[in-house]
Structure formats: structure tokens, C-alpha cells
Amino acid sequence: MRFPCRLILKELLHRWVGFTLSLVAATTAVALCVGVAMTQAAAEKETRRNARDIGSNVFIIPASCDLYEYHQQGYSPYAMPDSSIDRMLEAGKIAYNHLIPTLTAEIGVGDRQARLTGIAMARHPKGRPSKSKMGIVVQPGHLHLGHEVAALLGAEKGEEIELLDRRWTIERVAPEMGTADDITILANLEDAQQALHREGEISEIKAISCVQCDTPEDTSLGTLRAQLKKILPETQVYLMKEIADARVRQRRMMETYSPFVMLILILASGSWLGVLAAINVRERIGEIGLLRALGYGGGTIGFLILGRALLVGLLAAIFGFAIGTGMTLTFGPEMFPITAGGIRSDFHLLAFAAMAAPLIALLASFIPAAWAIGHDPAVTLREGQ
Amino acid sequence: MVIQLRNVTRTFPVRHDKVTALAEINLDIEAGKLICFCGPSGSGKTTLLFTIGGMLRPNSGKVSVLNRDLYALSKSERASFRATQIGFIFQDFHLVPYLTVRENVLLPLGHLKTSQRGGQQDCDQLLERLGLAHRIHHKPSQLSAGERQRTAIARATVLKPPVLLADEPTGNLDEHSAEEVYRVLTEYREQGGTVLVVTHTRSAWTYADQVIQLVGGRVQVDPPVDSGHFKEG
Numbered sequence: 001m002r003f004p005c006r007l008i009l010k011e012l013l014h015r016w017v018g019f020t021l022s023l024v025a026a027t028t029a030v031a032l033c034v035g036v037a038m039t040q041a042a043a044e045k046e047t048r049r050n051a052r053d054i055g056s057n058v059f060i061i062p063a064s065c066d067l068y069e070y071h072q073q074g075y076s077p078y079a080m081p082d083s084s085i086d087r088m089l090e091a092g093k094i095a096y097n098h099l100i101p102t103l104t105a106e107i108g109v110g111d112r113q114a115r116l117t118g119i120a121m122a123r124h125p126k127g128r129p130s131k132s133k134m135g136i137v138v139q140p141g142h143l144h145l146g147h148e149v150a151a152l153l154g155a156e157k158g159e160e161i162e163l164l165d166r167r168w169t170i171e172r173v174a175p176e177m178g179t180a181d182d183i184t185i186l187a188n189l190e191d192a193q194q195a196l197h198r199e200g201e202i203s204e205i206k207a208i209s210c211v212q213c214d215t216p217e218d219t220s221l222g223t224l225r226a227q228l229k230k231i232l233p234e235t236q237v238y239l240m241k242e243i244a245d246a247r248v249r250q251r252r253m254m255e256t257y258s259p260f261v262m263l264i265l266i267l268a269s270g271s272w273l274g275v276l277a278a279i280n281v282r283e284r285i286g287e288i289g290l291l292r293a294l295g296y297g298g299g300t301i302g303f304l305i306l307g308r309a310l311l312v313g314l315l316a317a318i319f320g321f322a323i324g325t326g327m328t329l330t331f332g333p334e335m336f337p338i339t340a341g342g343i344r345s346d347f348h349l350l351a352f353a354a355m356a357a358p359l360i361a362l363l364a365s366f367i368p369a370a371w372a373i374g375h376d377p378a379v380t381l382r383e384g385q
Numbered sequence: 386m387v388i389q390l391r392n393v394t395r396t397f398p399v400r401h402d403k404v405t406a407l408a409e410i411n412l413d414i415e416a417g418k419l420i421c422f423c424g425p426s427g428s429g430k431t432t433l434l435f436t437i438g439g440m441l442r443p444n445s446g447k448v449s450v451l452n453r454d455l456y457a458l459s460k461s462e463r464a465s466f467r468a469t470q471i472g473f474i475f476q477d478f479h480l481v482p483y484l485t486v487r488e489n490v491l492l493p494l495g496h497l498k499t500s501q502r503g504g505q506q507d508c509d510q511l512l513e514r515l516g517l518a519h520r521i522h523h524k525p526s527q528l529s530a531g532e533r534q535r536t537a538i539a540r541a542t543v544l545k546p547p548v549l550l551a552d553e554p555t556g557n558l559d560e561h562s563a564e565e566v567y568r569v570l571t572e573y574r575e576q577g578g579t580v581l582v583v584t585h586t587r588s589a590w591t592y593a594d595q596v597i598q599l600v601g602g603r604v605q606v607d608p609p610v611d612s613g614h615f616k617e618g
Contacts, residue, residue: 003495004495007484007495010483010484011483013483014482014483015483286477286479287479287481287482289479290473290475290479290481291492292440292464293438293440293467293473294467294468294473294492294493295464295465295466295467295468295469295493296464296468296495297460297461297464298460376440376441377440378435378440378441381435381440381475381479
């Protein structure tokens with residue numbers, strides 16, 4: 001076995017151009033696959049973040065609120081106890097997350113009507129903690145003014161105004177949104193409850209549905225409703241389908257993107273390796289015929305060709321892993337600025353590459369090897385002449 | 386007889402037809418002889434050599450070498466037999482370009498079991514005898530044509546096979562180098578080896594114990610030297 005191994009090494013050094021091309025092709029494929037795999041986790045987080053930033057797509061309102069009323073007014077005029085959200089949170093892993101309690105009412109601002117919404121920070125069910133902050137946070141004693149409201153009051157950020165017999169500091173003036181947000185004033189939930197004399201009340205809980213809860217048998221909405229019936233029977237839940245569908249689409253795209261990219265890389269590099277192997281065998285046709293004439297069996301001939309491929313695969317796995325990891329750690333944070341911290345080297349990928357790359361190289365060289373073994377040595381010697 | 390052929394026929398398919406390279410060849414070759422095969426191009430000389438060498442199965446007939454029915458053996462048995470009993474010398478040398486002279490000469494030993502590798506120690510002596518002692522670490526690209534062919538001869542004879550087959554061994558050599566090659570082949574014959582040479586060169590006939598002409602795949606033994614039957618290919 002040592003002698004054929006020496007032949008392989010010497011042949012690699014002699015035909016270094018072909019060897020280098022094979023190694024570059026295989027290394028590039030491994031490096032890109034490693035990069036895709038490493039960024040997949042970050043990409044998924046980034047996608048979840050982007051999907052979350054699309055906004056809440058679930059609203060939970062009192063059962064007494066008619067949906068016609070809800071859509072006509074733009075909010076629920078009915079209330080439920082703010083302890084409702086505590087009951088939801090205690091229920092454990094439920095099919096929605098990022099629960100935001102709100103209280104909304106119409107108030108007079110100047111000679112117009114505006115919408116005051118008290119809002120609290122997003123909260124998460126037991127067993128589903130989230131490090132990311134979602135939702136708007138309004139400091140006590142402060143307001144966020146919608147664009148039209150700010151224009152009506154002639155107010156700017158940092159100024160103080162009087163509203164509902166209280167003094168407030170303007171924390172933020174929102175840009176023009178083209179929606180009802182332009183006539184909305186956001187306040188801290190407790191402040192709003194006190195200002196409206198509705199302590200302990202909320203009119204709505206906004207949330208984000210769990211995409212992973214979709215099953216062939218049931219949508220997340222079905223799950224939501226079944227769960228809520230048990231936790232808060234006095235409420236009803238609705239799903240904003242467009243937003244939900246957008247999140248699902250984005251999630252599914254990411255789930256199929258990585259395997260698709262890797263498959264393309266593997267097929268492309270495998271094809272190129274096969275071509276290079278065929279060229280190599282063709283170049284060595286006389287040498288192969290000679291070895292057969294000297295009594296070398298088909299097994300040795302096959303070993304010389306496939307052993308070469310195995311070596312290319314192993315080296316490509318090592319170099320590809322190193323290059324892919326290095327480049328991903330260097331450039332990955334630019335691609336995924338929010339979840340850059342999630343990009344880490346993964347030595348499981350090295351183990352996987354060390355198995356997959358040689359296997360693919362062997363498969364790519366199989367047909368040229370089979371052809372070389374099966375070819376008549378007398379013919380190969382004549383062709384080699 | 387060291388080599389016997391009985392009614393050996395070999396054809397090659399060409400499109401919708403077939404070409405008969407060997408037509409019912411019958412041949413007996415004694416041990417320790419140097420035989421030249423000559424004939425026009427396409428007469429079947431190389432085909433005959435490869436058939437005797439166990440590399441080209443005839444369509445019909447029997448080939449015996451050293452009392453072994455060559456094509457009754459399995460592929461691996463035939464390969465093993467060929468490795469130790471038959472040496473090959475080719476017109477284009479067929480040296481492995483990335484091996485040194487010494488490594489090329491030792492190539493026939495590479496796949497043999499340790500107990501079969503008797504010739505390793507003789508390698509350097511053989512190379513010295515052939516005037517290649519100062520070239521053993523050189524690659525074929527660094528050798529002259531004559532040196533390459535002598536390397537090929539060394540490789541073919543390192544295991545001292547009883548039968549040596551040479552296909553146009555001097556086809557790419559100058560006159561001086563060609564004479565060198567025939568000197569070596571003659572020495573091998575004198576040491577008891579049986580040497581079969583395919584050649585276009587009339588001057589080679591002077592070294593031969595017997596000249597066999599092939600015309601259209603058929604054998605004509607000892608053609609007259611000035612016979613009009615033989616035309617240079």
C-alpha cells in the first residue's frame with residue numbers, strides 16, 4: 001500500500017496544475033458551504049427579528065367587543081382587567097409571544113379628536129424568554145406624538161405640554177406614517193390608566209403568533225384560539241393574516257435558501273471535479289496501460305485514481321473549513337449586524353466536511369476510475385503512443 | 386517450446402465491418418531465441434505481440450507461454466503471470482514521467498509481495514551495466530532517447546522474465562542508440578531469455594535467429610531479405 005500511496009503523491013506533484021485546480025474547486029465549495037451553515041443560524045435570528053419588526057399580527061380583545069366596532073373605531077372600546085396578561089404569561093409555552101398590553105381611548109386635543117394609547121413593554125410567556133426588546137417603550141411622564149398631533153399642537157421633542165390635566169414631556173415626535181399612528185399619542189400604560197381614570201384596565205393585548213406552531217393539521221390561529229379559550233375565556237383573538245403570511249413567507253424562504261445554495265455548490269464543484277478527474281485519467285492513459293502491462297490489477301489502478309480524489313477531498317475539507325470560518329467571522333457581522341454575536345465557528349462543520357468532501361470527490365471520480373480500470377491495456381498502450 | 390500459438394485469430398470491429406488482424410496464426414518459438422517480426426503497417430505485428438503478452442484476448446485459438454494457456458487464466462492470474470514472466474519494451478518507452486530512472490526500473494516490483502521481490506538488489510547493477518548508473522536520480526525528461534529506452538529495457542528485465550517482448554524498440558532512436566539496444570537484447574538472449582521484437586528496421590534482422598513476416602495477419606517465416614513481399618511501412 002505504501003508504494004501506490006507514493007505514486008499518488010508523486011503524480012500530484014508532477015501534475016500540480018490539475019491537482020491545484022481540483023483543490024481550489026473543492027476548497028471553494030467547502031468554504032462557501034461552511035459560510036452558509038455558519039450564517040444560517042444568524043440569518044434565522046435576523047429573519048425572526050425582521051419578521052418581528054413587521055409588527056404584531058395578533059390582537060386579543062374582550063369577548064364583548066364586536067369586530068365591526070373594533071375596525072370602525074380602530075381600537076376596542078371595551079376593557080378587560082390588566083391581570084389578563086399575567087394569566088397568559090403564567091400559562092407557559094403558548095402559541096404567541098411578545099405580549100404587549102394597551103389601553104386606548106379617544107381624547108380631545110385642541111378642537112380635534114386624537115387617540116391616546118397607553119402601552120407597556122413586551123412581555124414573554126414562561127418558558128419562552130427573549131433577550132430582544134420589542135415594542136415601544138414610553139417613559140413615565142413622557143409622550144410620543146403622532147405626526148399630525150404634533151403639528152396640531154405645534155409641539156416638538158423635548159417640550160412640555162398639558163393634556164388631560166397633567167404635564168407631559170414630549171419624548172418623541174414620529175415621522176409621517178400615513179396611518180392612524182399619525183393621530184395617535186403614546187403614553188406609558190400606567191400613566192394612561194391614571195389619566196383616563198381607568199386604573200387596572202386594558203383594552204387590547206397585541207402579540208406575535210408563533211410561526212413554528214403551524215402544523216399540517218392546524219394553523220397557529222386555531223392553536224391560539226384553543227389555548228386562549230382555556231386561559232382567558234372572556235376574550236377573543238384575531239390574526240392579521242397579511243402580516244402573519246409575510247412572516248411565514250420570510251421564514252420559509254430562509255429555511256429553503258440554505259439547503260438550496262449548498263446543493264448548488266455541491267453539484268457545481270462535484271461536476272468540475274469529475275471533469276478534472278476525467279482529464280487526469282485521459283492524460284495518464286499510457287501510464288495506466290503500462291501499469292496493467294506490468295501486472296498491476298484493476299484495484300491498484302482504481303486506488304491510484306480514487307486515492308488522489310480522497311486526498312483532494314480531505315485537504316479541501318481542512319482548507320475550506322479554515323477559509324470559510326475565517327471569512328465568515330470577518331465579514332459575517334457586516335451582513336448580519338443585529339445578530340453578529342450569533343456567528344461562531346463550529347467544529348462540527350469540520351467533521352462533516354471531512355466526511356462529505358472526500359465522499360463527493362470520490363463520487364465525482366468514480367466514472368473516470370471505472371473507465372480506466374475497464375479499459376483494455378493493449379488499447380490504452382496504443383492510444384498512449 | 387516456450388511460446389506456442391494454435392489457430393489464433395483476432396479481429397477488430399470497424400463500424401459495420403471487421404478487420405482481421407491475425408488470421409489463424411500457428412507459431413512455435415523455442416527458448417533462448419531472438420525473433421524479429423516484420424511486415425507492412427497494419428499487418429498485425431503489434432497485435433500478435435500483445436496477444437502473446439496476455440494483453441489482447443484472441444477471438445479464437447490458443448496461446449501458450451511457458452506451458453500456461455494464457456487465456457484460460459483469470460484476469461488476475463494472467464496479470465500476475467505477466468508481472469513475473471513477461472517483460473515489455475515499447476517504442477515510446479512509456480516511462481512514468483514523475484518517477485526517477487531507478488523508480489521506473491523498480492516499478493514492476495511495486496505491487497509484488499516481498500517474497501517475490503528478488504530483483505531489487507540487482508537494479509543498481511543492471512543500471513550500471515546499461516550505462517545509467519549516473520542517471521538513477523534523473524527523471525525521463527532529463528534523459529536522451531537512447532537513455533530512456535535503456536531505462537525501459539532495464540525495467541522490462543529487472544525481474545529477469547523468461548520472455549521479453551519489444552514493440553519497435555528502436556523506432557525513435559538514432560542508429561548508434563539502436564545498435565546499443567540490440568546489443569542489450571542479444572545479451573539477454575544469450576543469458577537464456579526469449580526475445581520477440583517487432584521492427585521495421587532491416588538491420589535488426591542481423592541480430593535475429595529467425596525473421597517472421599506478417600502480411601494481412603498471416604505468418605511467413607524467414608522471408609528472403611530482398612523479397613518484394615516486404616515493404617517498409
